[in-house]
Amino acid sequence: MRNQLVTQLQSKGISDTAVLEAIRQIPRHLFLNSSFEDFAYQDKAFPIGAGQTISHPYTVAFQSQVLQVQKEHKVLEIGTGSGYQTAVLCKLGAKVYSVERQNELFKATSLLLPKLGIRPKHLSFGDGYKGLPQHAPFDRIIVTAGAPSIPQALMAQLKIGGRLVIPVGEKEQVMTLLIRKNETQFEKHELGEFKFVPLLENKN
Numbered sequence: 001m002r003n004q005l006v007t008q009l010q011s012k013g014i015s016d017t018a019v020l021e022a023i024r025q026i027p028r029h030l031f032l033n034s035s036f037e038d039f040a041y042q043d044k045a046f047p048i049g050a051g052q053t054i055s056h057p058y059t060v061a062f063q064s065q066v067l068q069v070q071k072e073h074k075v076l077e078i079g080t081g082s083g084y085q086t087a088v089l090c091k092l093g094a095k096v097y098s099v100e101r102q103n104e105l106f107k108a109t110s111l112l113l114p115k116l117g118i119r120p121k122h123l124s125f126g127d128g129y130k131g132l133p134q135h136a137p138f139d140r141i142i143v144t145a146g147a148p149s150i151p152q153a154l155m156a157q158l159k160i161g162g163r164l165v166i167p168v169g170e171k172e173q174v175m176t177l178l179i180r181k182n183e184t185q186f187e188k189h190e191l192g193e194f195k196f197v198p199l200l201e202n203k204n
């Protein structure tokens with residue numbers, strides 16, 4: 001079933017062989033509630049608890065491809081959720097730092113990933129709008145929830161030459177890639193429309 005999913009992703013335009021290989025290897029059905037198990041290799045989003053969803057495999061593949069992760073890159077992920085995207089980044093050889101604001105998901109995913117032999121560098125419970133200044137700068141930053149605008153803190157935590165991929169918008173989002181040119185300048189690319197759950201700000 002995973003091979004079929006990979007073929008489907010290729011037909012939708014995913015060509016990065018490392019990304020496709022990661023998807024071929026990662027047991028997505030173990031990131032979902034068992035009632036969705038039979039559908040895990042369809043290109044669909046599913047509920048993961050706390051009102052959140054696991055992203056479509058195409059979305060995960062697309063963001064991972066755009067990121068151009070290399071081995072040993074320090075990658076910051078905002079929105080750990082089920083941990084599936086985290087697992088893809090780990091398979092690509094990145095040192096992954098991931099932040100989640102729903103405690104229920106943070107706890108469940110912190111237990112799940114090591115059971116599957118997947119070891120991100122750091123999982124944290126908190127507000128991803130702030131990034132992780134204590135671990136910055138990052139080679140790559142990926143946001144997996146829809147942001148009304150690009151958080152300044154995340155731009156500040158990106159290395160020069162680094163790439164930040166983030167869906168921007170309220171109801172629908174435009175996948176946006178920022179490449180940091182120097183201290184003050186970022187090159188911006190808009191890469192099509194997607195639909196994400198919102199990136200929420202903490203109330204306190």
Ligand code: SAH
Nearest residue numbers: 054055079081082085100101128144199200
């Ligand atoms: N990559 C995840 C996507 C989950 S959906 C997966 O495929 O499973 C997006 C996630 O972003 C949700 O878990 C949501 O709780 C989280 N999120 C939303 N706003 C956030 C914030 N400000 N900081 C950290 N995580 C946030």
